[in-house]
Amino acid sequence: MMKKIFLMAFILMSLRTLAQTDSVKVEQFCQIIAVPRLLSNKVTIDVDFGDEKNYWTETRIKTLEGKVKKFNTIIDAMNYMGRLGWSFINAYPVRTYTTEIFHFAFKRLIYRSELQQTIQN
Template identity: 65%
Template sequence: MKKFLLMGIILSSSLISNAQSDTTKVEQYCQLIMTPRLLSNKVTIDLDFGIEKSFWSDTRVKTDALTLKKFNTIIDALNYMGKAGWMFINAYPVKTSQTEIYHFAFKKQFLKSELQ
């Protein structure tokens, strides 16, 4: 009986030790879009993670409590992205007839298992 119990413990521990986690890292990109607010020196920030959005979806930044995150300046938004672990890549303005909209590209490495 002791031999069977010992054999069962050895087999079960070998099965558990074979479990490995995937540590492959994948780069993901996002784009921060800054639009100035009308009659204000504050800005509206939208994040584009490459996910299809509908007319009804809200892409503005929200806090952990899901309240709308408001930024006073673009530097405030850039600091927020840096604290979240995103690395700045590039920035470029898109000029319309009324205003300039600024686009900021970021990248971050995630574990492959985090994205699934």
């Protein structure tokens, strides 16, 4: 009887080791770039996740329907990023000859396995 109990306990302990989850979290960073629209109070928001870009790559945020998300203000875009789990780090302006472009850095903690999935996609 005792052997059966030990055998059952051993089997249950070995099943527990197979059910472990990934508990290591890593930081992921992104940057939103806010460019004022011509003759408007609204801004165009581009998102930089550090991916390789070319001229044809779309960097604006899209809705679930695939349309480009329009933001009324920079704060509207920051609130949107906050709802997605991103935390604000820093902001800085870059002045060109005609306008001022604002850069906002964000970070979030994600599981290492999620990071591998985003890298593969």
